[in-house]
Amino acid sequence: MRRRRWLISGPVLLGFASVFDAAYGNPKTPRPYPRVTPSHVGGVLLPFPCPHCGAVRKEPVDRKKADGYRDKERGFAWCPACRGRYVMNRDGVALVGALPKGADAAPAFVERDGARDVLALRVEDGLDVLGAE
Numbered sequence: 185m186r187r188r189r190w191l192i193s194g195p196v197l198l199g200f201a202s203v204f205d206a207a208y209g210n211p212k213t214p215r216p217y218p219r220v221t222p223s224h225v226g227g228v229l230l231p232f233p234c235p236h237c238g239a240v241r242k243e244p245v246d247r248k249k250a251d252g253y254r255d256k257e258r259g260f261a262w263c264p265a266c267r268g269r270y271v272m273n274r275d276g277v278a279l280v281g282a283l284p285k286g287a288d289a290a291p292a293f294v295e296r297d298g299a300r301d302v303l304a305l306r307v308e309d310g311l312d313v314l315g316a317e
Contacts, residue, residue, distance in 0.1 A: 209262025230290035236268030
């Protein structure tokens with residue numbers, strides 16, 4: 185049986201973070217939240233771009249740090265960079281093909297409003313990091 189939680193809107197205060205809705209990502213994220221299915225290799229989830237801002241962070245797929253970016257009771261996670269909320273399928277999908285050299289993320293499926301799409305891969309090389317064109 186789920187226990188109903190009452191969350192308070194407003195700024196998060198130290199020591200009382202769990203009672204504020206803003207402690208669980210951005211409460212103004214439009215609903216329905218996108219559903220993300222990341223790729224996995226051998227049972228290990230691979231980093232993926234955020235469906236909101238495109239940032240690639242390892243925290244959502246890291247077994248030790250993922251719980252800090254997820255609300256188990258309400259069933260969503262949020263991006264550490266932009267705090268946008270999304271629903272993550274922790275089972276993942278097997279990686280199809282090989283990752284290109286220099287890829288910082290693996291492909292992931294995202295479902296928005298019934299449409300399924302693939303989050304684009306970003307490939308960076310040394311010149312891109314330096315800002316060369």
